[in-house]
Amino acid sequence: MLKENVVESLLGETSDKKKSRTPARLDFLQSASGLFLAVFMILHMLFVSTILISKDFMLSVTKAFELSFIFEGGSSVPVFIAISIVSAIFIFHAFLAMRKFPISYRQYLRLKTNSNLMNHGDTKLWIIQVITGFALFFLGSIHLYTMLTNPGNIGPYASSDRVFSDLMWPLYIVLLIAVEFHGSIGLYRLSVKWGWFEGEDSKVSRKKLKKVKIILTVVMLTLGIMTLLAYMKIGYDHQDNYGERYMHPTEVSHAN
Numbered sequence: 001m002l003k004e005n006v007v008e009s010l011l012g013e014t015s016d017k018k019k020s021r022t023p024a025r026l027d028f029l030q031s032a033s034g035l036f037l038a039v040f041m042i043l044h045m046l047f048v049s050t051i052l053i054s055k056d057f058m059l060s061v062t063k064a065f066e067l068s069f070i071f072e073g074g075s076s077v078p079v080f081i082a083i084s085i086v087s088a089i090f091i092f093h094a095f096l097a098m099r100k101f102p103i104s105y106r107q108y109l110r111l112k113t114n115s116n117l118m119n120h121g122d123t124k125l126w127i128i129q130v131i132t133g134f135a136l137f138f139l140g141s142i143h144l145y146t147m148l149t150n151p152g153n154i155g156p157y158a159s160s161d162r163v164f165s166d167l168m169w170p171l172y173i174v175l176l177i178a179v180e181f182h183g184s185i186g187l188y189r190l191s192v193k194w195g196w197f198e199g200e201d202s203k204v205s206r207k208k209l210k211k212v213k214i215i216l217t218v219v220m221l222t223l224g225i226m227t228l229l230a231y232m233k234i235g236y237d238h239q240d241n242y243g244e245r246y247m248h249p250t251e252v253s254h255a256n
């Protein structure tokens with residue numbers, strides 16, 4: 001909390017804070033939306049990485065999101081609704097975060113000098129979060145817009161064609177790195193800020209949380225890179241049949 005205040009006072013925010021309760025409410029909403037997005041990103045990685053198990057398994061997960069147990073063959077409407085909700089929370093979170101950006105180059109330099117002088121580990125993490133957050137705003141928006149306009153085009157071949165033939169992989173590499181650093185630093189900062197998992201000695205707790213943060217980043221990045229490579233390989237093998245959709249073996253036998 002103290003370090004947070006140092007950062008905020010450098011940005012000249014403390015006097016406003018005393019006047020109104022709104023910043024505290026906005027802070028809470030920023031934390032809540034950030035927590036939602038971080039949990040969503042962990043689940044998102046688990047769903048997307050099902051391609052590492054098999055094409056059939058990834059197709060089954062896609063069909064479950066399309067509520068194929070209710071609508072024959074699945075519907076893209078529930079997927080579209082889910083993407084809309086996530087997009088709205090994504091924009092809301094980014095909008096709230098903009099308050100904390102250093103708005104002038106002079107403010108940035110003051111912050112940078114301060115973080116170097118004090119060797120402030122947590123202030124450095126905050127700067128990484130601002131930079132990755134800035135990248136996410138653009139790259140995440142492109143991905144979400146692509147998904148919003150293609151809710152029915154998710155699947156083993158549809159996704160792999162997009163990753164390889166539609167050249168989304170360069171964007172996904174940068175997006176993946178930015179989101180994994182941003183998400184794990186965000187979860188660490190949330191835990192420190194709200195005192196979750198705080199034991200007797202707060203220094204020891206912080207050290208443990210930092211270790212968990214590093215493990216989370218490494219695990220998610222490794223899984224993400226393996227997943228991306230799997231989509232690229234399938235997309236590469238499938239490029240001559242671009243546009244063809246993957247079908248479950250039972251669907252193929254029905255079709256024949």
Ligand code: HEM
Nearest residue numbers: 048082083086140147154159162172175176179224227228
């Ligand atoms: C409900 C919203 C979302 C849906 C339905 C969705 C769906 C998908 C799908 C199906 C893929 C596989 C590749 C493809 O089909 O193009 C993918 C990849 C990816 N998505 Fe999302 N996504 C959503 C939100 C997000 C958000 C908010 C982010 C981060 C800001 C994100 C980051 C990524 C990354 C980094 C990859 C590459 C995966 C990897 O390298 O392992 N996605 N997404």
